[in-house]
Amino acid sequence: MTSLMDxxxxxxxxxxxxxxxxxxxxxxxxxxxxxxxxxxxxxxxSDIDGVIPxxxxxxxxxxxxxxxxxxxxxxxxxxPLGGASAVAAIQAAVSALVAGVANHVLIPIGRNGSSGERxxxxxxxxxxxxxxxxxxxxxxxxxxxxxYAHMARRHMEMYGTTSRQxxxxxVTVRSNAILNDxxxxxxxxxIEDHQNSRMISDPLRLxxxxxxxxxGAAVIISRAEAAKDLAQKPIYIMGVAEGHPDSPSTITQxxxxxxxxxxxxxxxxxxxxxxxxxxxxxxxxxxxxxxxxMCQLEDLGFCKKGxxxxxxxxxxxxxxxxxxxxxxxxxxxxxxxxxxxxxCELVKxxxxxxxxAQVANANxxxxxxxxxxxxxxxxxxxx
Amino acid sequence: MEKIMSDTAxxxxxxxxxxxxxxxxxxxxxHAMRLQRCADCGKIRHYPxxxxxxxxxxxxxxxxxxxxxxxxxxxxxxxxxxxxxxGDLPMMLVTVDMEEGVRICAQIRDVExxxxxxxxxxxxxxxxxxxxxTLPVFRPA
Numbered sequence: 001m002t003s004l005m006d007x008x009x010x011x012x013x014x015x016x017x018x019x020x021x022x023x024x025x026x027x028x029x030x031x032x033x034x035x036x037x038x039x040x041x042x043x044x045x046s047d048i049d050g051v052i053p054x055x056x057x058x059x060x061x062x063x064x065x066x067x068x069x070x071x072x073x074x075x076x077x078x079x080p081l082g083g084a085s086a087v088a089a090i091q092a093a094v095s096a097l098v099a100g101v102a103n104h105v106l107i108p109i110g111r112n113g114s115s116g117e118r119x120x121x122x123x124x125x126x127x128x129x130x131x132x133x134x135x136x137x138x139x140x141x142x143x144x145x146x147x148y149a150h151m152a153r154r155h156m157e158m159y160g161t162t163s164r165q166x167x168x169x170x171v172t173v174r175s176n177a178i179l180n181d182x183x184x185x186x187x188x189x190x191i192e193d194h195q196n197s198r199m200i201s202d203p204l205r206l207x208x209x210x211x212x213x214x215x216g217a218a219v220i221i222s223r224a225e226a227a228k229d230l231a232q233k234p235i236y237i238m239g240v241a242e243g244h245p246d247s248p249s250t251i252t253q254x255x256x257x258x259x260x261x262x263x264x265x266x267x268x269x270x271x272x273x274x275x276x277x278x279x280x281x282x283x284x285x286x287x288x289x290x291x292x293x294m295c296q297l298e299d300l301g302f303c304k305k306g307x308x309x310x311x312x313x314x315x316x317x318x319x320x321x322x323x324x325x326x327x328x329x330x331x332x333x334x335x336x337x338x339x340x341x342x343x344c345e346l347v348k349x350x351x352x353x354x355x356x357a358q359v360a361n362a363n364x365x366x367x368x369x370x371x372x373x374x375x376x377x378x379x380x381x382x383x
Numbered sequence: 384m385e386k387i388m389s390d391t392a393x394x395x396x397x398x399x400x401x402x403x404x405x406x407x408x409x410x411x412x413x414h415a416m417r418l419q420r421c422a423d424c425g426k427i428r429h430y431p432x433x434x435x436x437x438x439x440x441x442x443x444x445x446x447x448x449x450x451x452x453x454x455x456x457x458x459x460x461x462x463x464x465x466x467x468x469x470g471d472l473p474m475m476l477v478t479v480d481m482e483e484g485v486r487i488c489a490q491i492r493d494v495e496x497x498x499x500x501x502x503x504x505x506x507x508x509x510x511x512x513x514x515x516x517t518l519p520v521f522r523p524a
Contacts, residue, residue: 130399131430133396133398133399134398134399134400134401134404134430135398135430135488136488137396137398137465138395138396138397138398138512138516138518139476139488139489139490139518139519139520140395140460140465140468140471140474140476140490141458141476141488142396142464142465142468143464145462145464146458146460146464146476149458149460150456150457150458150476150478150488151456153456153457153458154455154456154478154501157456157500157501158501198461198462199459199461200460200461200462201458201459201460201461201462202458202459202460202461202496203458204458249430250430252478252486252487252488253429253430253485253486257455257456257478
């Protein structure tokens with residue numbers, strides 16, 4: 001198999017303001033982010049010949065052709081992995097670019113997740129949720145905080161993981177958001193604040209759950225040889241992979257409900273990149289729920305299964321720690337842009353434009369996506 | 384999905400029925416849960432679907448579940464994600480390892496939160512939600 005290592009780079013990133021009420025249409029948010037990413041790369045809209053829209057939102061490839069005046073869209077696809085879609089789309093983009101199908105692929109995401117229809121309201125209608133819709137929703141097992149609570153409770157019972165350990169994640173990510181002017185949540189959070197937040201679906205409390213947000217984000221992926229002549233320092237994609245868990249439609253029927261698709265993607269991404277865990281300077285981990293962060297850190301191999309609670313404690317994941325995570329504030333405290341904000345943040349960190357949350361000497365970093373009933377995706381990048 | 388069952392007084396989500404699962408839902412109405420079994424290799428599978436992932440046979444039969452199971456995990460929900468459950472909070476949902484090797488997710492009755500533990504023996508019971516819909520529930524064995 002042809003290795004995709006270092007064959008492509010992120011050449012442009014774009015983000016809108018992240019808010020609770022954008023006052024803009026979803027199409028407008030996605031176009032604004034896309035135009036920013038294209039300008040950031042030093043490209044013109046007409047240079048874009050590939051697009052991977054987010055499958056479950058209303059903006060399709062045709063909208064990009066129409067709005068951006070694209071004369072010859074040569075590649076379009078969707079990667080329907082829920083919150084893992086953004087990182088899975090990088091794998092699809094790189095595959096198409098290396099094959100010569102396109103030159104510059106745009107990956108846009110944007111939503112009115114706060115002011116528009118809420119995430120939970122849409123889930124039942126999605127085909128990925130069909131089995132849940134038939135066999136679990138009638139009994140009341142409906143929304144991700146409940147579905148994932150079964151995973152978290154099992155982890156706690158098997159490994160002694162505690163709510164206070166999950167709180168370490170929420171508190172760390174909040175402290176990073178406070179350093180970011182484009183983060184929705186700006187109020188400091190303590191472990192006690194987390195412990196006092198209302199129970200949503202035990203063991204997950206309100207502060208274990210991500211935000212629902214308005215905003216858009218986009219990246220441009222280009223072949224490495226084309227990337228050298230563009231406006232920004234290329235951020236090379238060293239390794240990328242998607243992974244689907246056993247029993248991908250239902251957590252209930254999964255042999256090990258504490259393991260995600262991430263566990264299948266990670267060895268492939270690390271293998272392609274040719275780096276080990278100690279080489280990762282910064283990690284942007286999809287954080288729809290604190291537990292999902294901890295579980296991914298295990299499935300990525302940063303620690304063994306069951307050791308995630310200890311791993312996230314004692315400042316290891318904070319700025320200045322062994323593995324700083326979610327330097328932008330994540331879905332928990334910056335904004336829920338379905339993880340495209342994580343991709344943009346990793347690129348900023350590796351460019352050295354991470355602002356007050358910049359990790360010193362960040363040369364190699366990792367970003368994950370996680371979605372639906374346990375889909376995972378991992379990308380490792382370098383400057 | 385062929386049709387949504389309807390009942391004007393019932394305000395909780397209804398299962399969208401399909402051809403592959405009708406015998407399962409019919410068995411709940413009979414208060415005698417049946418699980419789908421591969422008619423060729425005998426592997427029991429859940430949720431109902433057309434192909435056996437062990438031998439790829441599409442021939443199925445249905446076997447009566449013993450109703451005995453053990454707690455695999457659980458959650459206690461304090462927030463109504465659907466207005467129909469507002470009156471049921473807090474609500475205990477359990478994932479149960481059935482004796483047949485598949486799992487069932489349902490609510491549990493007659494138990495206090497601090498009694499729940501992995502491996503706790505439970506038994507299957509039934510609640511008629513409407514004239515056309517019966518849901519599984521669990522009780523301590």
